[in-house]
Amino acid sequence: MFNKRVKIKELLATDKANYEATVMGWVRTFRNNQFVALNDGSTNANLQIVAELGKFDDALLKRLTTGACIKATGEIIPSLGKGQKIELKASAIEILGDCDAEKYPLQLKNRPSLEYLRDIAHLRFRTNTFGAVFRVRHTLAYAIHKFFNDKGFVYLHTPIVTASDAEGAGEMFRVTTLPVDGSAPKNDDGSVNFKEDFFGRSTNLTVSGQLEGELAAMAYSDVYTFGPTFRAENSNTTRHLAEFWMIEPEVAFNDLEDNMNLAEEFIKYIIRYAMDNNKEDLEFLAQRLEEEEKQKPQNERSELGLIEKLKFVVDNDFERLTYTEAIEILKESNHNKKKKFQYIVDKWGVDLQSEHERYLVEKHFKKPVILTNYPKEIKAFYMRQNDDGKTVAAMDILAPGIGEIVGGSQREERLDLLLQRMEEMHIPAEELWWYLDTRKFGACPHAGFGLGFERMVQFVTGMGNIRDVIPFPRYPKSAEF
Template sequence: MEAQNIAQKDNKPVKSFKYSNRVVLKSIVGRADCGLGLVGERVVVGGWVKWCNVKTKPVASKQPAAVPVVKDVTCSELLMSKIPLLRCIAKAFAGATETLADEKPDVVVANTASSIAQLRINDGSCVAKLQVVVDSSVCPLEQVTTIGNSVLVEGVIEKVEARGNYIVELKVEKILHVGLVDHENYPLSKTRLSLDMIRAYPHLRQRTTMVASVVRIRSTLTCAIHMFFQQNGFHFVHTPIITTTTTEDHKKKFYVTNLFSKSDDNAMKNAMKGPEEISLEVLRAAIKDKSRRIDDLKRTDSNKEALIASLNDLKMAYELTSQLENQEKSESMNARKVDFSEDFFCCPAYLTSYAGLHLESHACALSCVYTFGPIFQAEYSKPMTHLAEMWMLEVELAFAMLEDVMNCAEDCLKSLCLSIQKDCSDDIKFLSSRKHKRFIDRIKSVESHPFARISYTEALEVLKKVTDKVEWGMDLSTEHQSYLADEYFKRPLIINEYPKELKPFYARIRDDRRTVSAFDIIVPKAGVIASGSQKEERIDMLDLRIQELGLPREQLDWYLDIRRHGTVEHAGFNVKFEKLIMFVTGIDDIRDVIPFPRTRGDARC
């Protein structure tokens, strides 16, 4: 019955895209019959040429003479055929100038070679390509046979006679548009390109099959996020990208300012009363280089003057480093006497690194809310593991405790993985052929098995069985997380009840005063993919934590106001969107799962 339903569905005529005259390729090659039910249909399709092959088509050099037609003859025609003299008189009298029909010569056809081009095009709607056949009589083939060209063509879908990877092809009758490519300078002219190579072209790399698959998966996950929360009674909230609230080291924040745009080029310099900032990272790198050079000079013992000069330089570098370290410990960015009164907001403002604080204000009015958008962190870690701009799903539930929010986070991840298997099966299969083949099993393990749950203390007990380099209060390393999720439990894992020093100030203090109601979700091969906590609703405990950590209380007074007026138990979690995509695609570098990666020293396009 199911096969019959599929056949009936595939027999329906193909429809054009609602907002143009073309047919989306997915509606042809993405069908269960790979387009076989559309043979004979006339369609307009568009796409970019991914592969081409030109063949010479043999043609006949001479057509055979027409077979004479036998017809009835008259008596006069019979006499003229028997008596030549009568025939000559008749011709002279009639002035005949035509030859008889049966005396026409054979028709000779010019022996010119004809060619056909087989193109395989893709319009980004699916992984599969459509084979397109263009005859040289339709257009000069050199116009359409360059890799990367865009084409819009009209033709008839035909069945491919020879067996192969393609069941149907489009016989082109009209060329409606060709977007030419500069072959010499087009960076994607090769059929197989590494992710490292195409990363230099973020404006073009989505034309490759692998990156296009990642983009489609990213799109599907975005829709699935909204569908899950809308179906479960949550409200979507737009939280601010610009904030004046800071809870982190100022070095990890991006400032929002227009001081540089003042007409006076020295406006920013005049606002900064302190000395020009020198990067500690640069100084530390210089110390390493100078130490290495000194070791080389000591071994050779050939240039004492150069050795003395290098030792003095190293001493100065150490002194400057010490000064900067002491300066960073003793004063924050606000204490550097920056005059923000002339700035746009008249106070320090930053790109948000965490939307959860603002989301709490809406949870205490709308009960269940979520937001999904970019956050910004000026991290100096390796670019393959950290982005300056990334996307985060934030969720907040009022009248909820830790167990409630852990259940919600688990259900959310299960739903997202299920939607990927359902709606992106072709993309997942393609990526598995190029990347780690077993990552499909990992996706299924999220959807099909309950997550393991242990406390931080229990996790340490497991780790102590294989290593003695663990102690209570330490942060779990990537290796620790990998062992627990990949080898010990072999499935997704939730670790909760962390030491309060390892979690943010807003996590609720437990009765032991040592731990907080917070959790991490760890998945095999990807590590921490989500984190959450029950929020501290007791204003006295929250105020105490702010004082302990030395956070700017005046900036958090609005946050404390939520506890002053109608406080309620509430909890929330976040999902690192790019980490989730890395998990479901098997891609190792975080720069390859976001359309335009921003990392330290790289903000192309």
């Protein structure tokens, strides 16, 4: 019976012997016509299956190729081989699925490149690297839900199809049932008549669930969203995806200070949870990253290994300073030639680049940093305006090796100032009437932040490209699977 199988991770965790077990998985290697290295995805470690010579017919043994799926039953016995404490002495082996060794894309003598594996994303789960990455991804997702659940937050599912643009970016994917051949119904001015569309108006894939989250926070106080978001940016960098997942908590009665406290606690919690529950996977990924670093020129190598980088975050109190203070530090650094930046910081009001953020974290403070009170001109319309008339109550958390990892703010709860800011940014108030209603009926101070899930997975696993931390990455000219 299939439900009698034991996971390899469970077997190897106990190292008990002298009992019968059934395991199922995929053949990694088969050597000397006798020893099968079997993996079921529960761990990167393989269980050795011993097929006694003369016990199984040649026709079966020939089918034990790399990639084949098998069921093996037998006695768990102490192993005399190196690197393993137990093995399974097979009394029965059943082929559940054959694999043509000559055509199997992972039948390679050398380690396949990550670029090659993206082209066969349907099979890359079977490699050690992606086995570790996606087990860590699972743990982080679980830790996120556990963190907020234990704090009494309500998990909210926000719309994927929306008529609003929370960020004002304009780079969105349109959702429509109208024909794309130019025959769509038109208005008198020649524009597309979206009243004839499925939803009766122009709609897009969401870029954020934040605005809807704010609505719920006005009833439940503490809510969070965790769902897919989409950006139609024609970007091919190692940090951008067209489809990614966002975590966005929204809390009533919180100000900027409360928001920073929650975000710092949250980040430390989920990283620590992964370190406690995926120790072997992280050690494997750390070793892999160390090998990659050795191939780089000395001046391009990271000063921190993967485990050290994670401890750097969980073991330090985050440094907190204003954007204005950060600008002065960066200007002074450039003036004293402590650091030569590609993008020169020579005035207040510029948007910081990753190199600036990493300098503050890795060189100047040597700890994670939370920057606050950014110029309002470079931030979204919904952020609470400070009394100076120049800045907003925004905050970004900066981490080593990656720069910004969290962005958030206290939201503008004052209707008159929110309307004024929307007018300045040319955001039609009539399209967000429902959002403005929350400022009319029982408004209160509230705050929230957003964490790109893939960016966090990338940070925790040490993977260099964000396309390698989501199962089926979506980016320009790529939607194969």
